[in-house]
Amino acid sequence: MEKIQVAILMGSDSDLPVIEKAAEILDRFGIRFFMTVASAHRTPERVKEIALRAEHEGWQVIIAAAGMAAHLAGFLAAHTIVPVIGVPMDSSALHGLDALLSTVQMPGGVPVATMGLGAAGAKNAGLLAVQILATADDSLKEKLRQYRKEQRESVEKKAREIESKMEEKRSHTVK
Numbered sequence: 001m002e003k004i005q006v007a008i009l010m011g012s013d014s015d016l017p018v019i020e021k022a023a024e025i026l027d028r029f030g031i032r033f034f035m036t037v038a039s040a041h042r043t044p045e046r047v048k049e050i051a052l053r054a055e056h057e058g059w060q061v062i063i064a065a066a067g068m069a070a071h072l073a074g075f076l077a078a079h080t081i082v083p084v085i086g087v088p089m090d091s092s093a094l095h096g097l098d099a100l101l102s103t104v105q106m107p108g109g110v111p112v113a114t115m116g117l118g119a120a121g122a123k124n125a126g127l128l129a130v131q132i133l134a135t136a137d138d139s140l141k142e143k144l145r146q147y148r149k150e151q152r153e154s155v156e157k158k159a160r161e162i163e164s165k166m167e168e169k170r171s172h173t174v175k
């Protein structure tokens with residue numbers, strides 16, 4: 001069986017619709033990952049076990065998504081030297097600002113790489129994990145370059161479409 005490279009943990013299954021954007025990226029790059037729910041407050045022992053398993057099994061990156069007090073990423077980071085990427089979730093009356101601040105404001109000595117809120121943050125967590133893995137994998141580097149190329153081409157295509165639409169509009173009004 002292929003070795004797990006990345007783990008995606010979420011504080012609650014309600015985080016799944018957002019954090020699955022990270023999973024989509026890992027799938028796209030052919031990264032083997034493990035995904036589960038573990039709560040820093042409601043199942044702290046389980047989180048600790050997963051952090052220890054990460055080192056034991058040689059996982060290379062952990063992505064941790066949580067809302068509200070959002071201690072999941074920090075709690076994991078406290079129990080392992082595997083790099084942790086935190087993704088704050090918008091799941092409270094404060095619309096994620098609470099989770100963003102508590103994920104990003106780690107005390108010196110225990111880093112958590114914090115992504116933005118929402119689907120973009122989840123997608124970037126997947127991409128950052130791939131970029132970390134790519135530092136020691138030339139074929140992944142090539143796939144990332146291709147990804148950026150496709151992204152660039154897609155933006156350029158949209159730019160051309162908007163420019164020609166505007167041009168067409170202008171030619172009608174000038175007449």
Ligand code: RP5
Pocket residue numbers: 010011012014015038039040041042043065066067068069070071072089091
């Ligand atoms: C939920 O509470 C969240 O979106 C979330 O991830 C979670 C945090 O759970 P604890 O780790 O605080 O138990 O509503």
